Amino acid sequence: MSDHQFDIGIIGCGPAGLAAAVNAKNKNRDIILLGAEICSPPLHKAPTISNYLGFPSISGEELRQSFLGHAAMLGIDIIKKKADNVFPDEDGYMIISQGEMIRAKTVIICTGIPYRHTLKNESDFLGKGLGYCATCDGPLYRGKDVAIVGYNEEAEPEAEYLSEICRKVYYLPLYKKDPTVNPKVEVIRERPLAVEGDQAVRILKTSKTQLPVDGVFIVGAETSPERLVPGLELTEHYIKVNRNMETNLPGIFAAGDCTGPPYQLSKSTGEGQVAGLNATKLVLKMKS
Ligand SMILES: Cc1cc2nc3c(=O)[nH]c(=O)nc-3n(C[C@H](O)[C@H](O)[C@H](O)COP(=O)(O)OP(=O)(O)OC[C@H]3O[C@@H](n4cnc5c(N)ncnc54)[C@H](O)[C@@H]3O)c2cc1C
Numbered sequence: 001m002s003d004h005q006f007d008i009g010i011i012g013c014g015p016a017g018l019a020a021a022v023n024a025k026n027k028n029r030d031i032i033l034l035g036a037e038i039c040s041p042p043l044h045k046a047p048t049i050s051n052y053l054g055f056p057s058i059s060g061e062e063l064r065q066s067f068l069g070h071a072a073m074l075g076i077d078i079i080k081k082k083a084d085n086v087f088p089d090e091d092g093y094m095i096i097s098q099g100e101m102i103r104a105k106t107v108i109i110c111t112g113i114p115y116r117h118t119l120k121n122e123s124d125f126l127g128k129g130l131g132y133c134a135t136c137d138g139p140l141y142r143g144k145d146v147a148i149v150g151y152n153e154e155a156e157p158e159a160e161y162l163s164e165i166c167r168k169v170y171y172l173p174l175y176k177k178d179p180t181v182n183p184k185v186e187v188i189r190e191r192p193l194a195v196e197g198d199q200a201v202r203i204l205k206t207s208k209t210q211l212p213v214d215g216v217f218i219v220g221a222e223t224s225p226e227r228l229v230p231g232l233e234l235t236e237h238y239i240k241v242n243r244n245m246e247t248n249l250p251g252i253f254a255a256g257d258c259t260g261p262p263y264q265l266s267k268s269t270g271e272g273q274v275a276g277l278n279a280t281k282l283v284l285k286m287k288s
Contacts, residue, residue, distance in 0.1 A: 002103075006032045007283040008276070009095050009104030011083040011228070014040035015265050016256025017110035018067045018076075019272030020279070025074045027280040032104065033071075034097055036082035037152065040064055042112065042257075043265070052265050063265075082154070084133065086229045091286075092251060105286060106279040109229065109247075109254040110272060113263060114237045115222035119149075120194030120205075125216070129201025132227060134158035134217040141166050144214040147204045149192050150174060151220035158219050159185045170204070170211050192216075225258060235260065245275035253279050 008024050010017050013035025021033045038044055046060025055063065071078070085096040092105040117123055122130060131137045134148060135158060145168040148159045156179050159171045163184040171185045172192050179187055190206035195216050197203060204211045225232050225239045233240045233248035238260035245253045255271035257263045 005092060005103040005105060006030050007104070008032075008106050008108060008279045009083075009086075009093065009102060010034065010108045010110060010276075011086070011095065012036075012110035012112060012256070012258075013078050014110060014112055014256060014268065015043060015067060016112075016258075016268040016272035016275075017108070018071050019269040020108045020110060020253075020255055020276035021071055021076050021272075022074060023273045023276035024280050025076055027277070029280050029283060031076070032102060033076060033078050034081050034083050034095070034102075035078045036080075037154075039068060039078060040112075042263075043067075049265065082223070083228065085227075086252070105283050106251040106253065107229075108245075108272075108275045108279055109225065109239060109252065109258060110256045110268075110275075111223050111225070111228065111258050113222065113257045114239075115224040116237060118218070118221070119192055119216075122195060122218075125195045125197060125201050128199065129197060129213075129215045130195055131215070131217050132219065132221075134162050134219060137215070137217075138162050138165060141215045143167050145212065146170070146215040146217065147172060147192075147211055147213045148217045148219055150179065151218070153177065153179070153220075155217075155219035156181050158217065162217075168213075170213065172204075172206070225254075241271075243274075244278045245271055246278065251279075251282060 007029040008031045010033045024031050043060045043064045081097045083095050083097045087094045093107045095102040142165045146166050147170040150173045159181050163169045169185045171187050173179045190208045194205040239254040241254050241259050253275040255275040256268035
């Protein structure tokens with residue numbers, strides 16, 4: 001772990017995160033911007049955008065490139081890593097990202113539409129055989145049978161890791177590309193539907209069969225805010241914020257789709273700006 005403490009750690013590199021980064025960087029803040037996979041899958045997918053002021057008709061991809069170009073012009077680097085957890089540090093927060101610890105005085109969460117449970121009974125078995133981080137909880141399943149539901153290729157190394165310690169590993173990819181996993185991992189192209197059991201997970205039910213397992217991991221799905229930051233107050237599934245984009249936790253801000261509908265670009269960039277400026281204000285107050 002480096003001792004360096006950033007002024008602002010921004011999690012998510014979509015329109016909200018980029019707007020927060022640009023505004024904080026313009027105010028000369030020392031920032032770190034973490035972004036999993038492509039910066040903004042929704043923007044990349046948007047065929048034509050006709051309601052972003054000043055651009056009567058532009059493709060999402062064109063706008064995405066333009067946003068990224070703007071950030072690059074200011075010297076903003078995007079660290080292509082996923083944030084797994086955020087915990088309080090002595091005078092700020094610690095962002096845990098794929099084993100690395102990053103210190104920041106303040107944090108802005110811009111992670112997009114929050115993950116919603118996709119399997120029947122998912123929330124009932126959370127912590128009772130159902131988890132989201134195979135490398136964290138894997139040792140509990142040594143010598144046992146597990147299934148991994150992989151939303152993207154990010155899940156493949158987790159399946160490989162579990163295959164070294166578990167008796168049986170089923171891998172259910174929810175993406176088109178053929179997974180690259182070792183032969184000990186059994187790839188099953190079936191839709192996972194439900195987890196079933198008693199005190200703990202016993203079965204993963206799929207569209208065609210029932211897999212007898214002791215554990216189920218869901219890997220690569222969007223991050224749910226409560227998993228990312230324990231203690232964060234939500235309204236339904238969304239991060240509760242005030243007009244300053246402050247959450248209930250001091251020094252933690254949120255912006256964009258993760259704070260709730262409407263899921264729109266102008267709202268996301270606007271909230272990102274407000275969060276970036278208010279995090280800056282707070283950092284300056286801490287320094288004085
Ligand atoms: C098909 C389609 C068409 C659309 N058309 C329009 C339109 O015409 N007009 C309009 O205004 N809006 C439109 N939208 C909505 C718009 O794209 C979104 O509102 C906007 O992208 C939200 O920005 P955001 O930054 O909040 O989230 P996102 O764009 O979702 O960005 C979130 C980023 O955070 C990253 N991330 C998530 N979790 C983590 C983590 N734990 N660590 C690190 N990074 C993480 C994600 O990988 C992603 O890059 C459309 C969306 C879609 C899907």
